[in-house]
Amino acid sequence: MLGFIISFIFVLVAILLLRQDWANITVDAPHSTVPPARLIIKDELSLYTGEADSKGLYLAILGQVFDVEKGMKHYGPGGGYRFFAGKDASLSFVTGDFTDTGLTDDLSSLSPAQVVSLYDWLAFYHKDYEPVVPYATGRLVGRFYSESGEPTEALLQVEAALEQGRRLKDQALAEKQHLPACNSEWNAARRGRVWCSTKSGGVQRDWAGVPRKLFSPGSGRSRCVCVQNSSMLENPNIQEYEDCPPHADSCPVRE
Ligand code: HEM
Incomplete structure (x- = not known):
């Protein structure tokens, strides 16, 4: 019995330590079928640049964080797209403006059609890269996700623009056939x-x-x-x- 209790305490402590290591804040999803999201703050994300002393190689797009370690040649030091590492520079995925001012997550200047192409990039990262935690997408606390991991008003506006952009694209396609x-x-x-x-x-x-x-x-x-x-x-x-x-x-x- 004593052995069982010691093993139980050991497992409990291990779980608690693991949870602390993975995230500043971890939030459980409201529904058990939805996996928990790992919340990351900007300062923490900025440590994931792929540099020798960094914690790894992450980037964020639309507030969703991906582990892009396997794309080290693109995003790591010396890579052609290293400026995407450790931050959310959603706007520049569409504008191609990779200057300091262009590398921002402020999407207010985008047209609905441009929002559609930004979501194509998001789909690309979902397909080609791993989310930061198995089965759960990392979320960057800031413009698109609140401190409790909820979508912000800015994200809801972008999603509305996405819907409008998709409708316009469908209309344009139908008109092209017609x-x-x-x-x-x-x-x-x-x-x-x-x-x-x-x-x-x-x-x-x-x-x-x-x-x-x-x-x-x-x-x-x-x-x-x-x-x-x-x-x-x-x-x-x-x-x-x-x-x-x-x-x-x-x-x-x-x-
Ligand atoms: C809005 C402008 C652009 C953006 C946001 C962009 C973004 C990217 C990103 C994120 C990757 C890495 C993809 C991965 O993870 O596998 C990539 C790869 C690449 N891009 Fe771009 N790109 C842009 C424009 C261009 C242009 C104009 C060219 C060519 C003239 C180009 C040529 C390439 C090539 C050749 C690769 C693959 C490199 C390799 O496999 O080594 N890109 N691009």
């Missing part, structure tokens, strides 16, 4: 022609359509799209080319 871009060619005198075929604008289809100008509302600018049927001609943003018969599949244009 109104594919025309083929075009130009000569030195800036005269050219636009025409439709069963493969134009990167869309393979079983119809060719006829060239029309599609105006983007508010900008006054137009681009050539292939229109399949006359019902679309009721769209006020779609106009015929001057000097081109309505059913011609090729029209002369001037830049």
Whole structure:
């Protein structure tokens, strides 16, 4: 019995010591099916730069922390992307601005489409790298996660922009299928022609359509799209080319 009690105390002390070593704060998820997240503060993250005396090699994106030790050649000392190590520089994943001011997690300047590409980077880290604790993502306390590991208002805003960006991307994709871009060619005198075929604008289809100008509302600018049927001609943003018969599949244009 005494042996059992001593072993029990030993295991308990070992667990407590381990927990202290792993994190400044550890928070249990509210639901037992969701693994606990390890919370990290900025100062601690800054120690993970991959330098000889550092604790390891981490980076954060959208407040989620990844162990990028296996990408040492990119993020470690001397690597082409070493400036990502030990911090959350989410903005620069989209802007490509790797200066001190560019390496920030302030995303307020991003458009919804840019937020979508930032989340593509997040998906890349989930796929190619390990979260800092098996089965649990590390979270950086700061702009995106509160001290209790809850999403902040800033993260909720970015997630709303992500939704909007994904919707716009889906709409653009549907429009591309519906109104594919025309083929075009130009000569030195800036005269050219636009025409439709069963493969134009990167869309393979079983119809060719006829060239029309599609105006983007508010900008006054137009681009050539292939229109399949006359019902679309009721769209006020779609106009015929001057000097081109309505059913011609090729029209002369001037830049
Ligand atoms: C917004 C701009 C850019 C960002 C944020 C970016 C970011 C990154 C990151 C994070 C990696 C490492 C990926 C990993 O962990 O495996 C990487 C790798 C790489 N990037 Fe970029 N990159 C950018 C632009 C470019 C450009 C313009 C080029 C080429 C002209 C380029 C060429 C490469 C190459 C060749 C690798 C792989 C290097 C290797 O395997 O040794 N990147 N990039």
